[in-house]
Amino acid sequence: MTSHQSVVGRVIRVLFLTLWAVITLFPLYWITITSFKTPGAIFSYPLAYWPEEFSLENYIGLFQKAQFGTYILNSLTVSTAAAAVATLIAMLSGYVLARFEFRSKSAxxxxxxxxxxxxxxxxxxxxxxxxxxxxxxxxxxxxxxxYIAVCIPVSTVMLRGFFANVPDALEEAALIDGCSRLTALFRVIAPVMKPGIIAAFIFNFVNCWNELFLSVTLMNSDENRTIPTALNAFITSFNIEWASMAAAAVLTILPTMVLFAFASRYIVQGLTAGAVKG
Amino acid sequence: MTQTALPTKGRPTSGLGAPSGPRKRTFTVTRGLIVLAFMAPAVIFVAIFTYYPMISGSQMAFRKWNLADLTDTSWVGFDNFTAIFTDPTFFTVLGNTAIWVFASIIPQLLIGFALALWLRRRFRFRGVYQALIFFPWAISGFLIGIVFRWMFNGEFGVINDLLVKIGIVDTPVPWLAKPGTAMFALVVANVWYGVTFFAIMILAALQSVPDELYEAAALDGASKPRVLFQITIPQIATTLALTVLLRVIWIFNFPDIIYAMTGGGPANQTHIVTTWMIETTQRGDYGHASATGLIVVAVLLVFSAFYLLALRERKEVRS
Known part of the structure; x- marks a missing residue:
């Protein structure tokens, strides 16, 4: 009887997991498929679940009609700079919060x-x-x-969790050898927790890359727009040009997905550790 | 942040402000300087670019402050608040926010929980599966809103197409054109996005439950539902409860999907407090927007306080 039950349970489990995977992946599939249809094919019946011909027209249009290259470059510059500086600063604060007791710490x-x-x-x-x-x-x-200020709190907590997992015997040896704290931090500890640092950087980068409302408020000239701001401009104009929008969405999602695939394990570790330990 | 790094020499001696650290470290000037120097950049950045605007934003709530006319920024007391509380839209918006939060969070929690329970076991391709279903995390709420707006499109949306094919509806539904169906579509998108977060947090909590408990239950021949309700859920209850609270706060403050899918429309019927506030900001009425923001903070504080009190009482009853 129990074996019968577990077979049913297993079927339910596999069904549920498969169904959820399909639900999760479908929107991504659909926007990608849309982006490869010609603008005419997007608005035609019956809906094609697999395009008859893959067209790059929408992608080419993005770079010819809109300055999508500039937007990508802007997003890349801003996100890289902010994420790098924020991660550096958060290393310092996360380290101190993991290793030292001081009165204003909980504040x-x-x-x-x-x-x-x-x-x-x-x-x-x-x-x-x-x-x-x-x-x-x-x-x-x-x-x-x-963006640096926006990134600092979460990445500090994340890095603090990673620092707490590095035994302090490591840097104590370095300190006894006459290293300064800063040297010990960057030369001795940082190499050991490289995955954590990279995860914090990627997490920050993705957050900056995706940020919308601040950049919409601050960046009003076309040449300084980041990608989300540019997409926002696609919307607020009367009709959404779904063909370009789909291609732009794919181009925006792609880099963050690749980065996340590399680092998701460590990001999850860092965030849950930070949250669980408080 | 440059000239820091004083070497710590020998054992610390003075016993000032003795902290309760894990290793009973004592305060020394050197250590104090290190703390100060290492914390300074983080604190300064957050103070200038987060706290200063927040605080100066709060005082705007009590002023007339409109970008259209900056010559008159006089103090007006609670006028902005009165204007909000006498605006019927505000109560629609508040009701929408409640629906948005609770209709999103319950399915997120249930599906996330189920996923976490099943992901805790080892099976082939678990790593790949986990990476696949965690990917919504990498995407911004704004883009998710755009993608779902396209899928829920009344004429060429794939969701209508699928529903007609399966036979659930006869004719395409103009999802985003009517308030009720629009809110439903928004919640669907939000559930899709938020399940990942619950799955991750619950999975982490589950991994901290000692295996011995399950082994003991298996020896006693406990049924699966009993194991779930008497071991698993009580063991992770605190994490679960706090995760839900954090999530309520977060979803309350999460305008991105709505902003991209409906922009609060049709006719303001899908605005939540934060999208409404963004619209006010974009009109340049900072006084009104700040007052709305302060109301949000007050509502969330009161909610959190009650929630935490209820949580504590339950715990005391239990033990």
Missing amino acids: VLLAFLVTQMIPSFIALGPLYLLMVQLGLVDQKLGLVLI
Whole structure:
């Protein structure tokens, strides 16, 4: 009887897992298929679940009609710079939070946590005004500075979790040998927790790459737009050009998916460790 | 952040401010300087670009502050709040937010839980499977909104096509054109997006449940539902409860999908508080938007407080 039950259970399990995988993957499949149809084929009946001919027209159009190359370059520059600096800074703060006890420690952690709970849109207007004062409206540097601040709290908590897993005997040996803290951190500990650092960097990068509302508020000239801002402009104009939109969506999703595939194991580790340990 | 790194020499001696660290470390000037120097960049960045705008945004809530006319930014007390509370749209928006949060979170939790339970066991291709179903995480809510907007398209949307083929509906449904179906479509997209998060958090919690408990249950011949309700769920209850709270807060503040799929339409009927607030900001009325933001914070604080109190009481009853 029990074996009968477990067969049923197994069938249910496999069915459920398969169904969910199909549901998860279908939107990605559909937008990709759409992007390879000709603009005419997108709006024709019956819907084709596999295009009769694969056309690159939509992709080519993105680079000819819109300055998609510029947007990609902007996103790449801003996200790389912000993620790199934020990860460096978070290494320092995460290290201290993992290794030292000090009085304001829980206050700092709380302050970082609160940034995740308050709607950031309350700061949207004031941030714009601050950037006006600093003369950084519509400049990549301004966006980078803000993104760094956005990335710091979560990546600090993430890296703190990874530092806590590195035995401190390692750097104590280095310190006794006369290394400074900073050298010990970057020369001795960092190499050991490379996966964690890379995961934090990728997590930050993807978050910046995907960010919309701040860049929409701050970047108003076409030449400084990041990809999400450009996509937003595709929408707010009367009709959505679904053909270009699909191609643009695929180009936006692709890099983050590749990066995530590499690092998802460590990101999951870092986030859950940070959350569970608090 | 450059000139830091003083070498720590010998054993720390003074016993000032004795912390309760795992190894009972004592305070020294050197260690204090290291903490200060290493924390400074992070704290400074967050202070200038997150806290300063947040605080200065909060005071705008009590002012007339419109980008259209910056000559008059006088203090107006609670006028912005009064304007919000007397606006009938606000209550529609609040109701929508409640639907958006709870209708999204319950299926997310259930499906995420089931996935986590089944992913805990080893099976062939588990790693590949995990990577596959975790991928929505890499995509922005905004793009997910766009993709689902296309799939829910009334005329050429694939969802209508599939539903007609299966025979669930006879004629295509204009999903995003009517408030009820639009909200349903939004929630579907959000559930699709959020299951991953629950699956990940619950999976991590499950892995911390000691195997001995399951072995003991197996020896006693406990049935599967009993194991689930008497071992698994109680063991991860705290993590589960906190994850749900974090998620409620997060979804409450998550406008991206709605912004991309309906923009709050048709006729403001799918706005949640944050999309409504973004619209106000884009109109330049920072005073109104900030007041809305403060209301959000207040609602979330009250909700969290009650939730945590209820949680604590339950625990005390149990033990």
